[in-house]
Amino acid sequence: MKVLEGIKVLDFGRFIAGPYCAALLADYGAEVIRIDRVEGGEDRYIVPVTEGGEGAMFLQLNRNKRSLTLDLASPEGREIVRKLVADADVVVANMPPRTLKSLGLDYESLCAIKPDIILVAPNGFGTADAVRDRVGFDGVGQALSGAVHIAGTPEQPQKAMVPVVDFATSFACALGAVLALYERNRSGKGQEVNASLLCTGLNMASGALIEEALLGLDRPATRNRAGSYAPSDIFKARDGWFIIQVIGRSMFKAWAHLVGHPEFVDDPRFADDQLRGEHGEFLSGVMSAWSRDKTLAEALALLEKARIPAGPINSPRQALQDPVIQAAEVIQWMDYPGAPKQVPIFATPVSLSRTPPEIRQRAPLNGEHTDEILAGIGLDAQAVADLRQRRIV
Numbered sequence: 401m402k403v404l405e406g407i408k409v410l411d412f413g414r415f416i417a418g419p420y421c422a423a424l425l426a427d428y429g430a431e432v433i434r435i436d437r438v439e440g441g442e443d444r445y446i447v448p449v450t451e452g453g454e455g456a457m458f459l460q461l462n463r464n465k466r467s468l469t470l471d472l473a474s475p476e477g478r479e480i481v482r483k484l485v486a487d488a489d490v491v492v493a494n495m496p497p498r499t500l501k502s503l504g505l506d507y508e509s510l511c512a513i514k515p516d517i518i519l520v521a522p523n524g525f526g527t528a529d530a531v532r533d534r535v536g537f538d539g540v541g542q543a544l545s546g547a548v549h550i551a552g553t554p555e556q557p558q559k560a561m562v563p564v565v566d567f568a569t570s571f572a573c574a575l576g577a578v579l580a581l582y583e584r585n586r587s588g589k590g591q592e593v594n595a596s597l598l599c600t601g602l603n604m605a606s607g608a609l610i611e612e613a614l615l616g617l618d619r620p621a622t623r624n625r626a627g628s629y630a631p632s633d634i635f636k637a638r639d640g641w642f643i644i645q646v647i648g649r650s651m652f653k654a655w656a657h658l659v660g661h662p663e664f665v666d667d668p669r670f671a672d673d674q675l676r677g678e679h680g681e682f683l684s685g686v687m688s689a690w691s692r693d694k695t696l697a698e699a700l701a702l703l704e705k706a707r708i709p710a711g712p713i714n715s716p717r718q719a720l721q722d723p724v725i726q727a728a729e730v731i732q733w734m735d736y737p738g739a740p741k742q743v744p745i746f747a748t749p750v751s752l753s754r755t756p757p758e759i760r761q762r763a764p765l766n767g768e769h770t771d772e773i774l775a776g777i778g779l780d781a782q783a784v785a786d787l788r789q790r791r792i793v
Contacts, residue, residue, distance in 0.1 A: 402429020403755045407581065409490045410435060410481075411465060412505060415443045416538070416563055417522045417597070418494030419461040420570035425490065425577060426464035427748040427757035433484065433773060434465045435472070438791055440766040451738030452765065459736060459743050462763035468774070469767035469793050472503050476792045481505075483777040485513045490577055494522040496533045507592040516590040518580045520573050526596040541565035541597030545605040546612075552621045569600040571749075622680070629673040630680035631655065631687045634713060640696040641713035644687070644703060647673060654706045659690040720744065734762045767793065 407430040411422035419434070426432040436444070446455040471477040481504065485491065493505045500506040500521060507519045524536030542548050542559045552558035576593035584590060602609065611617065611628070619627050624643070626632035632645040646655045649672070656664040670676045676683060691699050696712060703710040714722055725731070733742040748757035770793050774784050787793045 401755070402758070403752065404578075404581075405429040407431070407490065408488045409433070409492060410484055410488050412491065412493040412495075412503075414441055414494065416457065416461060416566035417569040417573065417595075418492045418520070419443065420567060421494075421520060421522070421573035421577065422465065422492045423461050423463055424570065424574040424748060424757075425492075427759060428755075429758075430490070432465040433769075434462060434467045434764065435481075436467050436469045436766050438469045438471055438767070438793065440469075444766060449739065449743075450736060454736070454738070454763070454765075459739075459763045460745055463734075463745055463759050464761055465764055466769035466773060467764035467767055468770050471792045474792050476787060476790075478504060480774070480777070480793075482513050484773075485510055485517060487777070488514065488517065489581065490518045490520060492520045492573070492577075496523055496535060497521075497527070498533045511590065514590075516584055516588060518577060518584065518590045518593065520577050520580075520593040522569050522573050522595040522597070524596060525598045527594055531598075536597050538563035538566040538597065541569075541601035544598060545601035546608055547601065547605045550605075550608055550619060550621055550627075551623070553623055554620055557621070558623070565597050565601045565604065568604060569595050569597055572600060625680050625684055626677060627680065628677040630676040631683040632680070633684040633687065635684070635687050635691045635699075637691050637694050637696040637699045642691075642696060642700060642703075642710055643713060644708055644710040646676075646708060651708060652676060655708055658702060658706045658708070659686055661686065732759050734759075736762050737765060 404425055407425070409422055409425050409430045409432040411419060411432050411434045413419040413422055422432050422434070444455060444458050445453045446457060448454065449456045449459070470480060472481065491505065491510055493500055495503075495505070497506065501509070505519075507521075510517045510519055523532070524540065525531035525534045539559050542565055543557075548557045548559045551560070572595045573593060576595060580591050580593050608619070612619070624634040626645070629647045632647070634641055634643050646652050652670065653665050656662055664670050669679050670683070694702075700710055700712065712718070712722070719725060720731075730747040731744045732747065734745050736743045743762070745759055745762075747759070751757060771781075771784055774787075774793070779787075784793065
């Protein structure tokens with residue numbers, strides 16, 4: 401039996417934070433219905449990769465779900481939502497509170513239908529009155545946190561090109577949903593689960609922020625070079641780039657012997673991580689000199705033998721071909737209608753030994769399960785045909 405078997409989730413989410421939270425719940429056995437716009441949500445078509453226009457990220461974030469198309473602005477659509485909510489356990493909707501209320505998806509409205517419902521409602525800036533209706537995306541969360549500043553150079557800030565804050569918020573929301581379900585078993589009551597891109601971004605940057613608050617160093621941007629330990633940077637071999645991260649005395653000792661400078665171990669300039677970070681530019685220079693005449697494979701093999709964390713800087717193509725990634729068995733290849741090849745879907749990051757998550761089915765086509773979902777709440781074929789003719793579904 402799956403951990404969340406029997407739990408029913410309605411996914412009104414869009415883009416990443418909401419949909420991926422719902423996907424994680426589905427991986428552990430929850431039954432998830434994605435509520436799509438009749439014409440398809442905007443997040444379905446970002447970076448299209450299939451004949452139907454489905455986007456690359458959409459295929460990853462919406463596995464294990466069924467799709468119902470619905471006009472939420474219509475009275476008939478609202479009535480269908482009420483019927484679905486009456487039989488649901490969790491509603492996921494990452495929208496500003498004002499939008500939730502206008503759609504009847506705010507916690508108060510949902511509780512009037514089902515008192516023990518759990519609403520998972522991530523947004524951009526949290527629930528404080530001054531910021532609750534501001535809109536934001538992943539990059540805004542990165543930028544406000546300080547992360548974009550320290551990742552770039554003094555001349556050019558640099559954000560991560562993958563949506564790290566969005567995904568981290570999704571994980572927090574999935575945890576919140578499970579915690580609320582666990583608590584409901586004792587109290588019989590539902591509750592609202594909130595998370596924000598802002599708070600997630602600040603947590604991810606908390607080390608740098610706490611250091612600044614206490615020490616006031618006002619660290620400049622140093623691109624890939626860490627400021628609090630060293631060497632930690634990206635380096636070039638003869639045929640490619642790689643990263644290493646040396647933290648702690650024992651690892652630094654192994655690195656110093658590897659690069660032919662055992663005297664560094666007792667050098668007072670490098671006595672601890674903080675001092676090594678302050679001399680990071682010098683130590684990166686030593687590492688660059690060591691690696692420039694080696695192939696990438698040679699450098700990585702020597703670093704692995706010395707037990708120093710290191711890895712190649714893969715392009716997306718190289719990542720898909722990387723033997724370490726292939727050996728880790730974290731990619732599941734799936735067919736999708738209109739896709740030119742099989743789609744790589746990436747495993748749920750957290751597994752359980754007895755009740756593991758499972759990616760059972762591909763992401764749905766728009767409205768693929770509308771008829772069966774509506775039949776499940778008592779609508780006959782003629783009623784569904786009438787709704788479809790009027791573009792309610």
